[in-house]
Amino acid sequence: MQYQYLLKRNLKKNWSEEELRASVDAYVEMHSLEARGKPFVKKAYYETLANTFGRTVKSYEYRMQNISYVYSLQGRQWVSGLKPARNVGVNVIQMLEDLIAKSEGQHLVAIAYFNAAVEKLRKRPPSLPPKGNKKPASFLSSGTRFVRDPEVVAWVLAEAAGHCECCESSAPFLREDGSPFLEVHHVQHLADHGEDTINNAVALCPNCHSELHYGMGKKELAEELRAKITRLQVTGA
Ligand SMILES: [Zn+2]
Ligand SMILES: [Zn+2]
Incomplete structure (x- = not known):
């Protein structure tokens, strides 16, 4: 019983x-x-x-x-x-x-392939803003790696010219190839249906990047970024 x-x-x-x-x-x-x-x-x-x-x-x-x-x-x-x-x-x-x-139908992507493509493009960043993708097809949800257009990353990094677009300090260190280390972040996360375009991407130092994902005031910080960087104010047509 x-x-x-x-x-x-x-x-x-x-x-x-x-x-x-x-x-x-x-x-x-x-x-x-x-x-x-x-x-x-x-x-x-x-x-x-x-x-x-x-x-x-x-x-x-x-x-x-x-x-x-x-x-x-x-x-x-x-x-x-x-x-x-x-x-x-x-x-x-x-x-x-x-x-x-x-x-969410996600799957892993070729990280090495993507990083190699960015590295190549950074030597000669696109002179015109790349189109990117308004609806990126697939992505990883955790961490900072998503399927995205290497041209968007290269262009945003060139635009930032070695400074975090959030706190404006210099990149914290240089990569092995001597280029400044910054991370490209999507203001509206790709996992949250953000566009993979230069109008939704910023180059950040690791501190600011983590704060935008995990900080108590992450929503407010994202709004400040949008107010400060004019290319983020362009909304997808
Ligand atoms: Zn920063
Ligand atoms: Zn991010």
Whole structure:
């Protein structure tokens, strides 16, 4: 009797992979709708999940906040109103991160190929602003490496001329080839549907770059950048 009761309670407590996947899919959809400025009703998503898997609407809302926590750990924007809830084990975080990657249809890209292309282009940066991609096809969600146009990177680095476009200090060190080390960041992250164009890319020192992903005031800092750098004020047609 006791055992049966415990078993029943456990069954109710554990989330199956199927249920986690459905929750992540719902979150990714809301995240994408929000990034594209489309309206949606969060509660409708929880209700669908509740009807399918038989938990309370509240428990799905809380699960969504765990997913926000994974997004915040990745340095991304989370769905508004779903404040990250940190009360979740690392195993579940790993599972959620994996499901997010799958749900977003991401795949690894040839990092070496990309870096080599940038290196070549930096010797002779494009003289005219490159077009880039308004809708980059695929990307990595974690870290700073995304599929992007090497011409955009080369052009932005040439434009920055060795100074961080945020704090304006000189690059902290030189690369092995003697060029100043700066990182190219997308103001609206590619993972959040940002364009891979010079109108959305800035060259930053590693400190400013990290602050724009993980800082408490990252939204405000991004707004300051937009106000300061005129090419960022050009919006995609
Ligand atoms: Zn800086
Ligand atoms: Zn970045």
